[in-house]
Amino acid sequence: MDLHRVRRLALTLVASQLRSGRSSSDPNSLLGQPQLIAAVDVVLFLAVFGLSLEAVRASALGSHQVATLANALLPFLPLVAVGVVLVAGVMFELTATAKFAGSDAANWLPITPAEYVAASAAAIAYTYSPAVALALGVLLPFALFGGTLAAYLLTVVLTIVALFEGAVLVEMLRSATQRASSVGAGRRGQVTLILRAVVLVVVILALQLAFNPVFLLGLAQRLSAVGLVTAAVPFFWSTEAVTQWVGGSPALGIAFAVGQVAFVALLVYLAGELRVRYWVPAATEVRLEEHRYAARNPFLALLGLSAAESALVSKDLKGLVRRREMLPTLVVPIVLIVLVLVEGTTFGGFVSVLWVGWVAGFFSLLIAGTSVGQERRALQSLISYPLSAKSLVRAKAAFVLLPSLVVAAALGLVVGIYFRLSVGAVLGVLLLVVAVSVVLTFWGLVFASRFSDFQERPRPQFLRPGGMLAAMGSGMVLLFAILIPGTFALLSPSSSSVSIELVCALLALGIGGLAVLWTVTGFRRLLYELPF
Amino acid sequence: MVGISVESMVSPSPGTPLPSPAPTDPSTSLEVIRVSKAFGFVDVLYSVSFSVPAGQIVGLLGPNGAGKTTTMKAVLGLVRPDAGEIRLFGRNVVEDPVGTKRQIGYVPESPALYEFLTGAEYLDFVADMYGLDRATRRERIQQFLTGLELAGHENSLISGYSQGMKQKVALIAALLHRPRLLVLDEPLNGLDPRSARVTKDLLRNLAAHEGVAVLFSTHVLEIAQAICDRVVILHGGHVLASGTVAALRDRTGLAGRDLEEVFLSLTGTGDLRDVVDALSR
Structure with a gap:
């Protein structure tokens, strides 16, 4: 393996990601330099170190207690690092279009599969390193005051290894899901496409849950509780190494650490083999049934949509199921729903209604927020069609509301039935959840029409980061402003319930109305001039 | 001619005041x-x-x-x-x-088609954008598919098309509604x-x-x-x-x-x- 070549390729991959955004397109800008991430790491590390130092100093904890806390936390940091990279990788790396890593971009270069995997994994690990810098910054004062600096340094090394380990696993998954993407190549039928989507969703969902840090920590504790030796599982060797070190067995700790590094080297080799075997650079042909040309979808026509609006909705719904990069949008609510099903039994009725409303609202916000950016460069064609801003708004709103209202209604019913609410309360919950979905749909469209990202980039984003943060932050405030009083009024009826419900409805109507107006203005601006 | x-x-050279449009x-x-x-x-x-x-x-x-x-x-x-x-x-x-x-019918320099649709679905979508009726769109699409040798591929996803096939789809999409420009x-x-x-x-x-x-x-x-x-x-x-x-x-x-x-x-x-x-x- 030529390490110079690996380093060069890794830096190029990082730079391509940083520069693919419009704001950092100037190659001389600091924002376009790979060193930016290192600078962010250092700033974050120092900032949280300072805060944590003050907190430890100000606390009444003795050095023994601080050491106990540090010894309890340090072993799990590498494990959490793997989880963070995997979860982020599944969301943002696996969905990247193949053209940035496929034959046209990389496979023709004189690099070996293992070199490509190592470079790409290094780029991924480096990209997500700020998360680890934060954790290390928090824990350093604990190590200093607790006198466990050596264990801390070992943790730092193993956490960096773990970052890389997570990234290599993402590369392996990329190859595997690339193969899954070609499921059905040369075969006929919509079933093929649905099967492909299901396979990808199941893979992403399983990984999201399996490598969720909370689940991982729980698993480690359960394994220990039933007397199983975590030392038998290579994924836990980092944890075992730090645990042995702080437990007074440094030699064993070093042995596990070396074992961990060797395991990651083995993973790199396997990832290279997987890339060779499962990477399919050639475009695959998927044939569907004979298309029946129709002037208008009858169901969508019933909703009052014109032929052009119906066509846009149908196109977007097909994209939601057929496009790889859209799958995380589907997976997020599924993960949330699964968490509701797993944890929901311990919730009370109030929390469950809030949770369900949150899932429905978040799903609407997410789909709406990404609904314009997912047009990518095809926006150029879309704008060239004779469509008015109002038509586009109606079509995009219908595209978001159709799936999200189904999710909202289903969740509302499940909660109502599970908690044996009265018919009136069930209808109230349904109404509340549907209202939240509608308001959050238009709230998402407000941001989608102004902050969409149409750039083709290695890690696709449909909304620019600033827009995403603003949409999520304001959306959540709005969501709970409607949801909390509404849920109170529904589940704890009192004399003031009616007035609270009225205020809730007025708030939803008012904000929803404003959002509709802002959305139309945003789409008019979008149609005014092509934003790229 | x-x-x-x-x-x-x-x-006019840059900086010269421009007269109002003719x-x-x-x-x-x-x-x-x-x-x-x-x-x-x-x-x-x-x-x-x-x-x-x-x-x-x-x-x-x-x-x-x-x-x-x-x-x-x-x-x-x-x-x-x-x-x-x-x-x-x-x-x-x-x-x-x-x-x-x-x-207007438009073929961009680098056509960005919806690659998750089949060729037929895409052209049907474009026909909807211009409000073509069912019989007209079917007839015209079939004529163009045959004329440009895309017939037989129209029910495959565009993502599997070659560059030339995508260009043909973009051309058909531009011509479908019989534009005047x-x-x-x-x-x-x-x-x-x-x-x-x-x-x-x-x-x-x-x-x-x-x-x-x-x-x-x-x-x-x-x-x-x-x-x-x-x-x-x-x-x-x-x-x-x-x-x-x-x-x-x-x-x-x-x-x-x-x-x-x-x-x-x-x-x-x-x-x-x-x-x-x-x-x-």
């Missing part, structure tokens, strides 16, 4: 009247004027970065001129964007020789028999010479020259030479021997 247009041969000529399909556009501090178009009469194919030529694609996007209303006016059949493109877009940005890119020939002949027929106006950009000057009634040569955002190929030959004193030599002479890149020699070493 229309002769060389003296007005459009020399654009009155509309009702006999032309498309009029681009002293259009200027800057992106940030970069002037991309400067007082560009030309027209495309009904039934004519006008070639928009120029080196890379000359402003051809920006001009075409401005015609479609995708780019707003900072100054000047664009009129389609007498209507201002900016004032009536939806109405004018109904009259075709704006084609390098439409023959990636087409096989047969399909390129079909497309060229079709454009000539549409112009000659249906009165369709065609604004056509290409870097292959043999094609421009073969099918364009007139050419407009853009250079650095200015109209360097416009007129028939014969008129441009006369102007450059290159009688009997082909359009490539005329073009290279006009853009000041005529003698390339030194460049080729240096690159060959």
Whole structure:
């Protein structure tokens, strides 16, 4: 393996990601330099170190207690690092279009599969390193005051290894899901496409849950509780190494650490083999049934949509199921729903209604927020069609509301039935959840029409980061402003319930109305001039 | 044939105050009247004027970065001129964007199709955008699929198509609703020789028999010479020259030479021997 070549390729991959955004397109800008991430790491590390130092100093904890806390936390940091990279990788790396890593971009270069995997994994690990810098910054004062600096340094090394380990696993998954993407190549039928989507969703969902840090920590504790030796599982060797070190067995700790590094080297080799075997650079042909040309979808026509609006909705719904990069949008609510099903039994009725409303609202916000950016460069064609801003708004709103209202209604019913609410309360919950979905749909469209990202980039984003943060932050405030009083009024009826419900409805109507107006203005601006 | 247009041969120099747009000529399909556009501090178009009469194919030529694609996007209303006016059949493109877009068929330089749709689904989608009825769309789509040898592939996802097949889909999408103006940005890119020939002949027929106006950009000057009634040569955002190929030959004193030599002479890149020699070493 030529390490110079690996380093060069890794830096190029990082730079391509940083520069693919419009704001950092100037190659001389600091924002376009790979060193930016290192600078962010250092700033974050120092900032949280300072805060944590003050907190430890100000606390009444003795050095023994601080050491106990540090010894309890340090072993799990590498494990959490793997989880963070995997979860982020599944969301943002696996969905990247193949053209940035496929034959046209990389496979023709004189690099070996293992070199490509190592470079790409290094780029991924480096990209997500700020998360680890934060954790290390928090824990350093604990190590200093607790006198466990050596264990801390070992943790730092193993956490960096773990970052890389997570990234290599993402590369392996990329190859595997690339193969899954070609499921059905040369075969006929919509079933093929649905099967492909299901396979990808199941893979992403399983990984999201399996490598969720909370689940991982729980698993480690359960394994220990039933007397199983975590030392038998290579994924836990980092944890075992730090645990042995702080437990007074440094030699064993070093042995596990070396074992961990060797395991990651083995993973790199396997990832290279997987890339060779499962990477399919050639475009695959998927044939569907004979298309029946129709002037208008009858169901969508019933909703009052014109032929052009119906066509846009149908196109977007097909994209939601057929496009790889859209799958995380589907997976997020599924993960949330699964968490509701797993944890929901311990919730009370109030929390469950809030949770369900949150899932429905978040799903609407997410789909709406990404609904314009997912047009990518095809926006150029879309704008060239004779469509008015109002038509586009109606079509995009219908595209978001159709799936999200189904999710909202289903969740509302499940909660109502599970908690044996009265018919009136069930209808109230349904109404509340549907209202939240509608308001959050238009709230998402407000941001989608102004902050969409149409750039083709290695890690696709449909909304620019600033827009995403603003949409999520304001959306959540709005969501709970409607949801909390509404849920109170529904589940704890009192004399003031009616007035609270009225205020809730007025708030939803008012904000929803404003959002509709802002959305139309945003789409008019979008149609005014092509934003790229 | 229309002769060389003296007005459009020399654009005013930057900084010269621009007179107000000229009155509309009702006999032309498309009029681009002293259009200027800057992106940030970069002037991309400067007082560009030309027209495309009904039934004519006008070639928009120029080196890379000359402003051809920006001009075409401005015609479609995708780019707003900072100054000047664009009129389609007498209507201002900016004032009536939806109405004018109904009259235009557009093939972008790099067509971005919805690759998760099949070819047939995509064309059905485009037919909906222009409100074609079921019988018409089926008939036209089938004709085009057969004519461009895409029949048999229409039910496969576009993501599996070759570059040329995608280009054919983009061409069909532009022609489907029988537009009165075709704006084609390098439409023959990636087409096989047969399909390129079909497309060229079709454009000539549409112009000659249906009165369709065609604004056509290409870097292959043999094609421009073969099918364009007139050419407009853009250079650095200015109209360097416009007129028939014969008129441009006369102007450059290159009688009997082909359009490539005329073009290279006009853009000041005529003698390339030194460049080729240096690159060959």
